[in-house]
Amino acid sequence: xxxxxxxxxxxxxxxxxxxxxxxxxxxxxxxxxxxxxxxxxxxxxxxxxxxxxxxxxxxxxxxxxxxxxxxxxxxxxxxxxxxxxxxxxxxxxxxxxxxxxxxxxxxxxxxxxxxxxxxxxxxxxxxxxxxxxxxxxxxxxxxxxxxxxxxxxxxxxxxxxxxxxxxxxxxxxxxxxxxxxxxxxxxxxxxxxxxxxxxxxxxxxxxxxxxxxxxxxxxxxxxxxxxxxxxxxxxxxxxxxxxxxxxxxxxxxxxxxxxxxxxxxxxxxxx
Numbered sequence: 001x002x003x004x005x006x007x008x009x010x011x012x013x014x015x016x017x018x019x020x021x022x023x024x025x026x027x028x029x030x031x032x033x034x035x036x037x038x039x040x041x042x043x044x045x046x047x048x049x050x051x052x053x054x055x056x057x058x059x060x061x062x063x064x065x066x067x068x069x070x071x072x073x074x075x076x077x078x079x080x081x082x083x084x085x086x087x088x089x090x091x092x093x094x095x096x097x098x099x100x101x102x103x104x105x106x107x108x109x110x111x112x113x114x115x116x117x118x119x120x121x122x123x124x125x126x127x128x129x130x131x132x133x134x135x136x137x138x139x140x141x142x143x144x145x146x147x148x149x150x151x152x153x154x155x156x157x158x159x160x161x162x163x164x165x166x167x168x169x170x171x172x173x174x175x176x177x178x179x180x181x182x183x184x185x186x187x188x189x190x191x192x193x194x195x196x197x198x199x200x201x202x203x204x205x206x207x208x209x210x211x212x213x214x215x216x217x218x219x220x221x222x223x224x225x226x227x228x229x230x231x232x233x234x235x236x237x238x239x240x241x242x243x244x245x246x247x248x249x250x251x252x253x254x255x256x257x258x259x260x261x262x263x264x265x266x267x268x269x270x271x
Contacts, residue, residue, distance in 0.1 A: 083149075084129045090125065095119065120144040121144070133175030136262075143165065145168055147160075161182070163183060170192070179193070185207045187241060195216055209231060
C-alpha cells in the first residue's frame with residue numbers, strides 16, 4: 001500500500017486488472033435446470049441418494065413380496081373354521097385336555113378345548129362340544145379321543161377324530177356341506193360327509209359304527225379304501241379283528257344319545 005491510506009500500489013493495481021480480465025464461467029445447463037426444479041418444488045437442501053431418487057417401479061418390486069405375504073397371512077386367518085365351544089360338561093369326574101386336568105365346572109376348560117386336542121373323560125362325565133353350523137361331538141364317560149380343529153371355510157375342508165377308547169357321537173351341521181369327517185379307531189376307519197352317527201370302541205378290541213342319519217363308509221384299519229362298506233341309516237357295522245365284520249340294525253342306546261345330542265346342539269348347527 002502507498003503511504004496515502006486507501007490508495008493501491010502499482011502491484012496491487014496490476015493484480016486487480018488481471019482478475020478483472022478473466023472470463024466468467026458459464027453454469028452447466030443441467031445443473032441450472034436441476035437447481036431451478038429444486039427451488040420450485042421445495043426440495044432444495046434435501047439429501048438425495050447418490051444414484052438419484054428410486055423410480056416407482058423399483059419400489060413396486062420391493063413392496064410386491066411384502067404385499068403377497070400379507071395376503072397369505074390374511075387368507076389363512078379368514079379360512080380358519082369356527083372354534084369348538086363347550087356346550088355341556090355334566091357328571092362326576094374330570095376332563096384331561098392335552099395333559100392338563102380340569103374339573104367339570106372349571107372356567108378354563110372351554111378355552112382349552114377351542115382347537116380340539118387329546119381329550120380324555122375320566123369318571124361319569126358326559127362332554128358336549130359344538131362348532132357353530134359345522135359339527136357336534138359328544139364324549140360318553142371314560143371316552144378318549146384325539147380331535148382336530150374344524151374344517152376350513154374354503155380349502156382344507158377336512159376334520160379328523162381318533163377314538164382310542166369309549167363312545168363318541170357325531171352330528172354335522174348345515175355349514176358342513178362340502179367337507180368330510182374322518183374317524184378312526186385301532187380297528188376301523190370311517191368317512192362321513194354329512195350325517196349323524198356313533199363310534200363305539202370296546203377296550204377288548206372291537207369297534208361298532210352306528211348310523212342314525214345319512215351314510216358313512218366303514219373300512220378295516222389299514223385296508224384299501226375301495227374295500228370300505230357303506231353303512232346306511234338305521235344300521236351298524238361291527239368290526240372285530242379275528243372275527244370278521246358284520247352289519248346289523250342300529251343300537252337303541254346310540255339312537256337315544258344321538259337324539260339327545262341333536263336336541264342339545266341343533267340350534268347351533270342350524271339343522
